[in-house]
Amino acid sequence: MQLTQQDHEHLKMLSIFHYIVAALMACFSCIGLIYVVLGIAMMSGGMGHGAQAPPEFMGLIFAIMGGAFILFGLTLATCVFMAGRNLASYKRYTFCLVIAGLSCMWMPFGTILGVFTFIVLLRPQVKEAFTGIPAPQPMYPANPMSPMQPPDVPPQPPV
Numbered sequence: 001m002q003l004t005q006q007d008h009e010h011l012k013m014l015s016i017f018h019y020i021v022a023a024l025m026a027c028f029s030c031i032g033l034i035y036v037v038l039g040i041a042m043m044s045g046g047m048g049h050g051a052q053a054p055p056e057f058m059g060l061i062f063a064i065m066g067g068a069f070i071l072f073g074l075t076l077a078t079c080v081f082m083a084g085r086n087l088a089s090y091k092r093y094t095f096c097l098v099i100a101g102l103s104c105m106w107m108p109f110g111t112i113l114g115v116f117t118f119i120v121l122l123r124p125q126v127k128e129a130f131t132g133i134p135a136p137q138p139m140y141p142a143n144p145m146s147p148m149q150p151p152d153v154p155p156q157p158p159v
Contacts, residue, residue: 003129010120011087014113018084021113022077025106029073035066076102080110087117093130097121 003011041047042059083099086092100117103110120126128134 003125007120007123007126007129011090011126014117014120015084015088017113018080018087018117021103021106021109022081022084024109025073025077025080029070029077032066032069032073035062035069037066039063039066076106083117090130093121093127096130 038047039059039062042054042062043056044059045053047054047059079099080103083092083096083103086096096117100114100121102114103117104114105111121130
């Protein structure tokens with residue numbers, strides 16, 4: 001099976017949307033910087049003095065959680081960007097499927113992108129274009145109105 005023009009267009013659009021969503025993910029992951037700055041301010045004593053100051057371990061927790069949020073967001077954004085490149089070059093089919101599933105966590109844009117990526121990638125001709133392995137032929141007849149013909153079996157002698 002060959003890819004149709006529509007399949008090529010869908011893969012190209014998915015690739016572009018992966019780039020856009022990756023950029024949005026990278027921007028939104030920078031929100032964690034607020035928590036890192038707050039945590040550093042708590043640890044350095046900039047949030048109050050004496051009895052009104054928050055405990056230092058709270059600042060450490062804020063900084064670690066903010067850093068983890070940034071790290072997770074940028075890692076996912078990088079993976080989504082790489083999936084977009086792979087979609088454009090018809091490479092790494094399984095990686096693209098896994099990233100489509102992971103991007104579903106990032107609502108609403110990632111969910112929409114992930115679902116449409118699944119819809120396109122699960123087409124037999126698209127899978128064949130990525131893997132190079134021909135898709136299995138269906139067991140039913142090409143024309144659904146024609147009944148299946150039984151194979152030619154010689155008659156059995158009576159017992």
